[in-house]
Structure formats: C-alpha cells, structure tokens
Amino acid sequence: MKQSSSHSSFNRSFKKSHSRKSWWRHFLKRWHLDPLLSGLLLLLSAIGCVILYSASDMDKHMVMHQLAHIGLAWAVLIAIAQVPPQQLKQWAPLLYALGIILLLAVLFVGHVDNGARRWLNLGGFHLQPSELMKLFTPMMLAFHFDQIKRIPSARDNIIACILIAIPTVLTMKQPDLGTAIIIASSALWVFFLSGLSRRTLLFASGASIVAIPFSWHFLHSYQKARIMTFLNPETDPLGNGYHIIQSKIAIGSGGFLGKGWLHGTQSHLNFLPEHTTDFIFSVFSEEWGLIGSILLIALFFAIFYRCMVTAQHQKDHFSRLLCAALATSFLFAALVNMGMVTGLLPVVGVPLPFISYGGSVMLSQAASFAMIMSMRAHKRMW
Amino acid sequence: MQSTNPIQRNKMKLNRRFSQRLIILIASMALLTLILIGRLFFLQVIRHENYTNQSQSNLLNIIPSAPSRGLITDRNKYFLAKNIPTYTLSLMSAGKDLLHDKITAIRHFIPISDKEELRFFRMLPHYRLYQPIPLKTHLTNVQLARYYVNRYRLSGTYIQSQMMRTYPEGDVTGPLIGYVGRINNHEANQINMNNYGAQPVIGKAGVEKQYEQLLHGESGHNELEINAKGEITQTLAKTPAKDGSTLTLTLDIKLQRLAQRILGKDTGAIVMLDPNNGDILAMASRPTYDNNLFSGGISHNDYQHLLNADGHPLFNRILQGQFAPGSTIKPFIALAALDKNIITTNTTVYDPGWFRIKGTKHIYHDWHLTGHGWVNVVKAIKLSCDVFFYHLVQLMGIHKLDDALNPFGFGQPTGVDLPREHAGLLPSPSWKKQTHGQIWFTGDTIETGIGQGFFLVTPLQLASAIASIATHGKRVVPHVLKSHTTPDGSIHLFEPKQLSPVILKHAWVWDTVIKAMQQVVEPKLHGTGHYFGSHRGFTVAGKTGTAQVYGHTRDEDRTRRNIPKHLRNNHWFVAFAPVKHPKVAVVVVIEHNAWADKKAGQLLRAYFAEHSHHEATS
Structure with missing residues (x-):
C-alpha cells in the first residue's frame, strides 16, 4: 500500500519534470539556442553578478545595471541567433567595411574619454566601433578564406594580413591596445585554422619576434610605461607598479580557500584599482581562493570547449572558421585578463568576459555566442 | 576510391588541416590555462604567507598613543610641572x-x-x-x-x-625641575623607543631627567584599519597608554621662592634641608633660567644665549658648583681634634695675626690683621681664627685631617637623586702625586686646614655635612623626591638612604663644637656671623666661611678698595636650627660678594615665623 503510493508519486514527479524539461527544450530549440552553452553562459553571468556585488562594495544599483546589460545582451543574442550563417557570410564584407568606416569616424569625430577617443556618440547611444570589429574582423577573414576554397597562397595570406592590420592599427591609434590585441588575435585564429603551411607559421613567428623591438616605437608613452612596469613592478611601487602589486597582494592573500565573499580587504578598502572592471578577477580570487579561481577558469574553458566541438561539426568552412575563432577569442580574452592581474602579462586593459562591469563588451560577446549558436542550430539546414 | 577532382582534393586537405589545427588550438589554449593555474598556485599557495603579510600591513596602521606625563608638585601639592594642550x-x-x-x-x-x-x-x-x-x-x-x-x-x-610641559614657577625652580626635549641619538640608544612612539620627548635635566621612567608612563597604541586613501575605516584593537606617576617633591615652594628672592642679583646658591631625613626644602641657584623656554622646543639662538650667558644659568650650583669651603670646614676639624685628644678645650694658641711653618719663610696671615691674641678652640670657631687652625692641622697632618673630613662625605658625591652631581675634592698626598706629579708639602696641609688650596666642595655636600653635625653624626642622603603617586592612586613613599653615621668616642665633643657655632651668630660675643641678625624664638648654630678667589687679604670685602667683582672672595654661611632638635640645615654661598650670613638669617627667620605659627595653630 505504502509502496504503491510512493511509486505513484515518483511516477508523477518524473512525468511532471519531464514535461517541464521538454517545454524549455522546445523553447530553446525553437529559438535556435544551444541548451548547454546557454546554461553555461547564464551560470557565468550569475557568478559575474555575485562577484560584482562584492567588487562594487555592495552597490545594488550597479548590479541592477549589470543585470540590465545581461538582459539586453540576451535579447541581442536571441535576435542574432535567428540569422542563418549563410546570411552572416553574405554580410561579412559589408559589415567589415562599415566597421572600418566607423573606426575612421571615431578617429575624427570620436568622443574623448580618459584621454582615449573610442566612442561614437549616436544621439544618446554610445557606440564603440572597436567592439564591433572584434566580430567583423574574424568574420571578414573567415569569409576571405572561405571564398578562395583552397590551401591559401602567399597572395591570399598577404591580403589576409592587410585585412587584419587595418582595424588593428586604427584601434591602436585610439589608443586602445587591449582591444587591438583582441581584434588581431581573433583574426589570427582564423588565419591559423585556415591552413597556413608550417613553414609560413615558423616564418611568421620568427618575424614577429624580430618586429617586437620595432613596434616599441609605435606605442604611446603610457603603454610603454605599462610594459616597463610589467617587467619590473617594484621599481615604481606607488606609481604605475602600484596596481599590479596590489592585485598580486589581493590574489596571493586569498590563499587556497579565499577570504570569503564580501570579506576581501584589498578590494573593500580600495587598495585594488579598477576593481569592478579590469581587476575584478583579483576581487574574486581574493575572496574565493585558488579553488574558486580554478572552478571559474574551468567554466571559461568548458564554454570554449563546447564551441570548439560545435566548430568541429560544422560542414561549412566559413562557419567552422568563425566559430572556432570566436570561441578562442573568448577564452583568450579571459586568459589575457587573468594573466594581466596575476602579473603574467602587462596591463593592457582587457575586461574579463561576462564578469567585468560594462555593456559594450557584454553585447559583443553575446553577439559572438549568438553566431555560434546559430551555426549549431542551422548546420542541418545546409 | 581515389578522387581526382582538384576541388574535392582541396576540400579534403582543408578539412584534414582544419581538424588538426583545431586540436592544436584547443591544446595550446589548455596549456595557457594550465600556465595561469600554475601562476595562481604560485601566488595563492607558495607565496600566500608573504602576500597575507603585505595585505595585513596594507590595511593595518598602528598609531601609538602618548601617555600623559606625570605631574610634579612640591611637598604641599603645589604644582611645579603641568601639562597643557x-x-x-x-x-x-x-x-x-x-x-x-x-x-x-x-x-x-x-x-x-x-x-x-x-x-x-x-x-x-x-x-x-x-x-x-x-x-x-x-x-x-x-x-x-x-x-x-x-x-x-x-x-x-x-x-x-x-600636550606641552609647563612650569608655573619658571625660573624659581628651573635648574631643579629641569626640562624636556626631543630625544637625541644618544638617548635613543638607551631607551626603548617603542615606548616613545607617540611623543618623542624625554627629560633632559633635573627631576625631569632623574625620574624620566616614573614620569613618562607607558605608551599605548591603537590598531586601525585604513583604506587606500589613508582614511580610518575602523578601530581593530586598543591598548590604552599608562600615564606617568605624579611626583611629590620634598621642596617647599614658599621657601624656594624666598631663597631665590634672597639671592637677589647675586650669583650664588642656597640649599636648605631637613637634617633628620634628608628632605631638600629649598635649592636656589643664581643665575637661573626659565625652563618653560624649552617646552615648545627652544630655538637655537635662545639655547646658545643660555649656554654663553654670564654666570652659566644652566648650571645647578647646588650640586654642580665646586667651591673652596673656606672656614666652614673648621668645626669638622675641631670635632676630630677634640675627639682624638689632639687638643682639649683648654688648649690655647697665641695668634699674633700670622703663622709660619718652622724653617720656612712663607707667612700665612690671619684674616684679622692684628690677630686674636690667646685663642682656644671655642673662640677659634667663634672668631674663625686661622692661626689656631694653622697650628692644629700642622699638628694633625694631612692623613688625620682627611680621616676627620672623609666620614662627613667630603670628596664624594652625596648621592642626591638629581643628575650630573659633582664630587668636590678632598685633597690627599696620593691624589696630588697622581694628578700633579708633586709631593705633598706641609703648606698644602695648612691651606686645606682653612678650606683653601685644592679643597673643593659643592653646597649640597656642605649642607649634608652640616646636617650630620646637627644630628650628632647621623647621615642621610639628601633627596628631592618625597613620594610618587601612580595613576591608580597608590602612593609610594621615597625611602631616604641612610649612610653609616659619624661616630665620636666622646659625645660631649658635639655639644662643645655646636656651642661654639652658636656663638658665631652672637654680635655681643663678636661672632663672625653677626650679620645673621635676630634669632628670637629659635636657637641657631652657624659658621661663616670666606674663600679666596685671588690672593689678597680676606677682609677686603668690607673695605672700599676697588677690586674687580670677579676677583672678589666667595662667602659662605652654614647653619642649622634649632640647636636641640634641629629641623633645618642651611648653606648659603655667594660668589664674589658678602652677606651670606645675613641671607641665611633672613631665610631661617622666615622658616621659623611660618613653622612656629603652624605649631601654634595645630
């Protein structure tokens, strides 16, 4: 008697959960969303809000803003996910050209903020064209390599180089070294994946090592100072080195288990600079320790890996190139940010995707995942 | 199934290459991720302790809190040193x-x-x-x-x-109380600097230096949490400072003020103490200085001015001034001579006004040009007859003379609880051999016998020795601290140190010498201290002294001869009163001027006027 009732209740609950699961599965499928990837991204955004609450010193207002950013980002994501990859491929050259025009516009009529000219003021809406170029450049490159449909020749490679160089240089001129690096790298992944010969790769890496001393002259004095500081932060502990020293103290003092949520002294007492944006990982690492940091990194890697698997299954060359490049770009940005705050890399101003406070970056990241989801959803259709 | 279609072949090649590269890309990203985790491991596990320390020192600010310096009062709780904000x-x-x-x-x-x-x-x-x-x-x-x-x-x-130190009495107590100032390198090596973090101020002279440890107290500290701007966000821990103890001195500020006033424009010193317990009731030194000058940090010019001023005001003459004692030494010699039967009360000497050691040509004059005629020991003390004592010390010799003076503490610091006391000098043949490389002459003995030559005493030494006569040989170390009160209110009395007393075989010798000293202040008996003035209501025993600064007759002072001030004689007067149950011993020394006896009289009269009144009311 007892047994049968428990059995029936089990059945009922199973059925109920099954029906609910199928309901949202159906919703996701209808809107071309990858359930696993969506779940991972939502988890990352949620973690981001929890960290931001502590990093902003319990500023609910700021967290609400970030939630609004997330909402907007998901709206954009769902919208773009409906666009089939074929369409994206067709638009790639157009978008790339538009992006270049906007970048040029920024150089001449851009909005100056903090000594850098990065924004276009479009009637109350601030547009950062370099963020768009994070997407449009790899799209253009993927388009380029898709069109030639062969192992690229030297000429193809040179054209690709020029396609990368234009937005990179324009972004560096703003100046925004961090974004320029992300743009260049996102395009480079396409370059790498599209089949450069091993010889060319060796030659290119050799050439770039030679180019490093020359590129020094193209950097702004503050960028040079940042790099010098990175090489030896202790020479200027109260000036340029201050940020990185304080960040290392925050992370190091977090230890294995961390100081606990809302209990990070380095951030709450303002020793950490930029603790809601570029240095937010230091806040997290101080409060959640090595364990928390590894789990967060694992989450980043899982998202990346999921996208790489998607790329592997793509039949279309443009799709798989773009998919892999955007995924790598995402993880690369995260690694550069974390490498930067742990003192492995110079401070170049790359935010931590989905965690750092800010709308523009969130939108461009959402857009890139929207494209990936669209490719995954549409692959059977063509 | 070899495909020969070049597009197909290309596509396959591209596919293969893409798959390869994708794996390489995933692998390299995994490698970079592992490097990052390695870095985090390095920072958070290997270097964790180091960074924890740095994080702690970032936010922790330890602010020392200063203890309030102990107050100083006189014996009647009148403030001599206070703190004002x-x-x-x-x-x-x-x-x-x-x-x-x-x-x-x-x-x-x-x-x-x-x-x-x-x-x-x-x-x-x-x-x-x-x-x-x-x-x-x-x-x-x-x-x-x-x-x-x-x-x-x-x-x-x-x-x-x-908090700044302030001294209500200023120059009246200047050299006695001393002053405070910033810690110098030398002092920093001797103290625990942690205890001085909040207020690096230390006693530099006088009581402030002597009782630094009692006055300073113990520094406390607040552990504060600060943010990056240096603003205090919260107090983590508080260790309150322990304030310094309040010192009660033996000094009587009324007597001290009077003593300073009595000295007037003269350079000199007055010390008054209680012979029974060594309490110093007054110690005035002229010229003096206002120790308030030092409280806010003295300027270089002011300090140089004080250092180089005429008469050296920074110098506390009571324990640092060394003078020839002159005839004040005679009662001490008489005591030993009578006790050791070298002379009796009936031994007489004829004083023609001069003395010559047999076989030499040098003539030692008496202060009285025509001499005093036949003189016994009582008369010799009363009239301060030099010739009597020339004969006596020649008879005794330097060794017996030193043996007579040593027990009274001459040539040794008294051990008073004040810094930088000088020892004076009781000369001996061995001392002369060592320092001058010369043998001792009988002439040196003669000069020592009237408190001249190499012989030097400080006013405090002499006061302590006179106190021993007053108490028939009792010796107590003079001191200025009466008690100290810790912040919790418990009172710690200062225990005066007793020294081995001066013991005479014949107790009547004390009375004989004291009686002779009583006659010194009697004008009717032509005592040398007759300027002492009236002593109605109390008995007093005293002795004058004149110490030559430059070799000329010692009765110059009351002549009108034009002698430069700085070459004139120093004048002493030592006294104690009342004779039976002594309450005070006084030493007055006036540099290059007379009237020491008169000034001692003024002071003692004031003392007894006050204290007989007290006794009548109580």
Whole structure:
C-alpha cells in the first residue's frame, strides 16, 4: 500500500519534470539556442553578478545595471541567433567595411574619454566601433578564406594580413591596445585554422619576434610605461607598479580557500584599482581562493570547449572558421585578463568576459555566442 | 576510391588541416590555462604567507598613543610641572601651487609668518601624500576660535592637539625641575623607543631627567584599519597608554621662592634641608633660567644665549658648583681634634695675626690683621681664627685631617637623586702625586686646614655635612623626591638612604663644637656671623666661611678698595636650627660678594615665623 503510493508519486514527479524539461527544450530549440552553452553562459553571468556585488562594495544599483546589460545582451543574442550563417557570410564584407568606416569616424569625430577617443556618440547611444570589429574582423577573414576554397597562397595570406592590420592599427591609434590585441588575435585564429603551411607559421613567428623591438616605437608613452612596469613592478611601487602589486597582494592573500565573499580587504578598502572592471578577477580570487579561481577558469574553458566541438561539426568552412575563432577569442580574452592581474602579462586593459562591469563588451560577446549558436542550430539546414 | 577532382582534393586537405589545427588550438589554449593555474598556485599557495603579510600591513596602521606625563608638585601639592594642550594647524600634503593657495586662504583668518611658510615648504618633501604637515604651532585661543568658525572654507586643514610641559614657577625652580626635549641619538640608544612612539620627548635635566621612567608612563597604541586613501575605516584593537606617576617633591615652594628672592642679583646658591631625613626644602641657584623656554622646543639662538650667558644659568650650583669651603670646614676639624685628644678645650694658641711653618719663610696671615691674641678652640670657631687652625692641622697632618673630613662625605658625591652631581675634592698626598706629579708639602696641609688650596666642595655636600653635625653624626642622603603617586592612586613613599653615621668616642665633643657655632651668630660675643641678625624664638648654630678667589687679604670685602667683582672672595654661611632638635640645615654661598650670613638669617627667620605659627595653630 505504502509502496504503491510512493511509486505513484515518483511516477508523477518524473512525468511532471519531464514535461517541464521538454517545454524549455522546445523553447530553446525553437529559438535556435544551444541548451548547454546557454546554461553555461547564464551560470557565468550569475557568478559575474555575485562577484560584482562584492567588487562594487555592495552597490545594488550597479548590479541592477549589470543585470540590465545581461538582459539586453540576451535579447541581442536571441535576435542574432535567428540569422542563418549563410546570411552572416553574405554580410561579412559589408559589415567589415562599415566597421572600418566607423573606426575612421571615431578617429575624427570620436568622443574623448580618459584621454582615449573610442566612442561614437549616436544621439544618446554610445557606440564603440572597436567592439564591433572584434566580430567583423574574424568574420571578414573567415569569409576571405572561405571564398578562395583552397590551401591559401602567399597572395591570399598577404591580403589576409592587410585585412587584419587595418582595424588593428586604427584601434591602436585610439589608443586602445587591449582591444587591438583582441581584434588581431581573433583574426589570427582564423588565419591559423585556415591552413597556413608550417613553414609560413615558423616564418611568421620568427618575424614577429624580430618586429617586437620595432613596434616599441609605435606605442604611446603610457603603454610603454605599462610594459616597463610589467617587467619590473617594484621599481615604481606607488606609481604605475602600484596596481599590479596590489592585485598580486589581493590574489596571493586569498590563499587556497579565499577570504570569503564580501570579506576581501584589498578590494573593500580600495587598495585594488579598477576593481569592478579590469581587476575584478583579483576581487574574486581574493575572496574565493585558488579553488574558486580554478572552478571559474574551468567554466571559461568548458564554454570554449563546447564551441570548439560545435566548430568541429560544422560542414561549412566559413562557419567552422568563425566559430572556432570566436570561441578562442573568448577564452583568450579571459586568459589575457587573468594573466594581466596575476602579473603574467602587462596591463593592457582587457575586461574579463561576462564578469567585468560594462555593456559594450557584454553585447559583443553575446553577439559572438549568438553566431555560434546559430551555426549549431542551422548546420542541418545546409 | 581515389578522387581526382582538384576541388574535392582541396576540400579534403582543408578539412584534414582544419581538424588538426583545431586540436592544436584547443591544446595550446589548455596549456595557457594550465600556465595561469600554475601562476595562481604560485601566488595563492607558495607565496600566500608573504602576500597575507603585505595585505595585513596594507590595511593595518598602528598609531601609538602618548601617555600623559606625570605631574610634579612640591611637598604641599603645589604644582611645579603641568601639562597643557597646545594646538597646531596642519595642512594635508598636496601639490605646491594648491598649498600656496591654501596658505593664502588661511591668512585671511590666522596670521602665518613668512618664516612659518618657509619652514612648511622645507618640510614638505619629507612627508607622504595625504599626510598632515604642521604649519603653525601654538595657536592662541582666538586663532583657534577663528579657525573653527571658518573651517568649512579651509579644506585639507587640521588642528592637531598635543600636550606641552609647563612650569608655573619658571625660573624659581628651573635648574631643579629641569626640562624636556626631543630625544637625541644618544638617548635613543638607551631607551626603548617603542615606548616613545607617540611623543618623542624625554627629560633632559633635573627631576625631569632623574625620574624620566616614573614620569613618562607607558605608551599605548591603537590598531586601525585604513583604506587606500589613508582614511580610518575602523578601530581593530586598543591598548590604552599608562600615564606617568605624579611626583611629590620634598621642596617647599614658599621657601624656594624666598631663597631665590634672597639671592637677589647675586650669583650664588642656597640649599636648605631637613637634617633628620634628608628632605631638600629649598635649592636656589643664581643665575637661573626659565625652563618653560624649552617646552615648545627652544630655538637655537635662545639655547646658545643660555649656554654663553654670564654666570652659566644652566648650571645647578647646588650640586654642580665646586667651591673652596673656606672656614666652614673648621668645626669638622675641631670635632676630630677634640675627639682624638689632639687638643682639649683648654688648649690655647697665641695668634699674633700670622703663622709660619718652622724653617720656612712663607707667612700665612690671619684674616684679622692684628690677630686674636690667646685663642682656644671655642673662640677659634667663634672668631674663625686661622692661626689656631694653622697650628692644629700642622699638628694633625694631612692623613688625620682627611680621616676627620672623609666620614662627613667630603670628596664624594652625596648621592642626591638629581643628575650630573659633582664630587668636590678632598685633597690627599696620593691624589696630588697622581694628578700633579708633586709631593705633598706641609703648606698644602695648612691651606686645606682653612678650606683653601685644592679643597673643593659643592653646597649640597656642605649642607649634608652640616646636617650630620646637627644630628650628632647621623647621615642621610639628601633627596628631592618625597613620594610618587601612580595613576591608580597608590602612593609610594621615597625611602631616604641612610649612610653609616659619624661616630665620636666622646659625645660631649658635639655639644662643645655646636656651642661654639652658636656663638658665631652672637654680635655681643663678636661672632663672625653677626650679620645673621635676630634669632628670637629659635636657637641657631652657624659658621661663616670666606674663600679666596685671588690672593689678597680676606677682609677686603668690607673695605672700599676697588677690586674687580670677579676677583672678589666667595662667602659662605652654614647653619642649622634649632640647636636641640634641629629641623633645618642651611648653606648659603655667594660668589664674589658678602652677606651670606645675613641671607641665611633672613631665610631661617622666615622658616621659623611660618613653622612656629603652624605649631601654634595645630
């Protein structure tokens, strides 16, 4: 008697959960969303809000803003996910050209903020064209390599180089070294994946090592100072080195288990600079320790890996190139940010995707995942 | 199934290459991720302790809190040293132009001299950003009020309060109380600097130096949590400072003031003590200095001025001034001579006004040109007959003379609880051999016998020795501390140190010598101390002394001969009263001028006027 009732209740609950699961599965499928990837991204955004609450010193207002950013980002994501990859491929050259025009516009009529000219003021809406170029450049490159449909020749490679160089240089001129690096790298992944010969790769890496001393002259004095500081932060502990020293103290003092949520002294007492944006990982690492940091990194890697698997299954060359490049770009940005705050890399101003406070970056990241989801959803259709 | 279609072949090649590259890309990203995790492991596990320390030192600021320095009072709880708050206007360190503007703004309300501004900008490089730098010290009440009224206009300015030492009696007690000042390197090596973090001020002279440990107390500290701007976010722990003890001195401020007034414009010293327990009731030294000058940090010019002033005001003559004792030494010699049967009360000597050692040509004069005729020991003390004592000390010899004077503490520091006491000098043949490389002559003995030659005493030594006569040989170390009261209110009495007493075989010898000393102040008996004046109501025993500064007759002082002031004789008067149950012993020394006896008389009369009144009322 007892047994049968428990059995029936089990059945009922199973059925109920099954029906609910199928309901949202159906919703996701209808809107071309990858359930696993969506779940991972939502988890990352949620973690981001929890960290931001502590990093902003319990500023609910700021967290609400970030939630609004997330909402907007998901709206954009769902919208773009409906666009089939074929369409994206067709638009790639157009978008790339538009992006270049906007970048040029920024150089001449851009909005100056903090000594850098990065924004276009479009009637109350601030547009950062370099963020768009994070997407449009790899799209253009993927388009380029898709069109030639062969192992690229030297000429193809040179054209690709020029396609990368234009937005990179324009972004560096703003100046925004961090974004320029992300743009260049996102395009480079396409370059790498599209089949450069091993010889060319060796030659290119050799050439770039030679180019490093020359590129020094193209950097702004503050960028040079940042790099010098990175090489030896202790020479200027109260000036340029201050940020990185304080960040290392925050992370190091977090230890294995961390100081606990809302209990990070380095951030709450303002020793950490930029603790809601570029240095937010230091806040997290101080409060959640090595364990928390590894789990967060694992989450980043899982998202990346999921996208790489998607790329592997793509039949279309443009799709798989773009998919892999955007995924790598995402993880690369995260690694550069974390490498930067742990003192492995110079401070170049790359935010931590989905965690750092800010709308523009969130939108461009959402857009890139929207494209990936669209490719995954549409692959059977063509 | 070899496909020959070049497009197909290309596509396959591309596919293969893409798959390969994708795996390489995933692998390299995994590698980079592992490097990052390795870095985190390094920071958070291997270097964790180091960074934890740095994080702690980032947010922890330990601010020492100063104990309040102990107060000093006289025996009747009259304040001799107090603490008063002073206020300093400080400006937060910032850019130079901004600071110039701020100083201009402050000038509308509070005058800032160019000198203060100059000093401020000289100190600027020594401070960190956002640290307050003192601009104007010792604000008056009016300036303070003006500041607070206009405070809203003066951002980045602060008022810091500090306790400053103040001495209500100023130059009356200057050399006795001493002063405080900033710790110098030498002192820093001797003290625990942790105890001086909040207020690096230490006693430099007098009681302030002697009882530094009691007065200073123990420094406390507050552990504060600060943020990156240096603002205090919370107090983590508090260790309150332990204030210093309040010292009660044996000094009687009324007598001290009187003693200073009696000295007047003369250079000299007066010390008065209780022979029964060694309490120093008054110790005046002229010229003196106002120790308040040192409290706010004395200027270089003022200090040089004090150092080089006539008569050396920084010098406490009571324990640092070394003078030839002159005839004040005679009662001590008489005591030993009578006790050891070298003479009796009936031994007489004829004084023709001069003395010559047999076989030599040198003539030693008596202070009285025509001599005193037949003189016994009582008369010799009363009249201060030199010739009698020339004969006596020749008979005794230097060894017996030293044996007579040693037990009274001559040539040794008294051990008073004040710093930098001098020992005086009781000469002996071995001392002369060592320092001068010469043998001892009988002439040296003769000179020592009337308190001249090499013989040097401090006024305190002489006072202590006279106190021993007053108490028939009792010896107590003179002292200025009566008791100290710790902040919790418990009183610790100072235990005066007893020394081995001077023991005479014949007790009547004390009375004989004291009787002779009583006659010294009797004008009817032609005593040398007859300027002492009236001693109605109390009995007194005394002895005059004249110490030659330069070789000329010793009765010069009451002549009208024109002798330069600094070559004139020093005059002594030592006394104790009442004779039966002595309450006070007094030593007066006046440099290059007479009237020591008169001044001692004034002081003793005032003392007994006050104390007989007290006894009558109580």
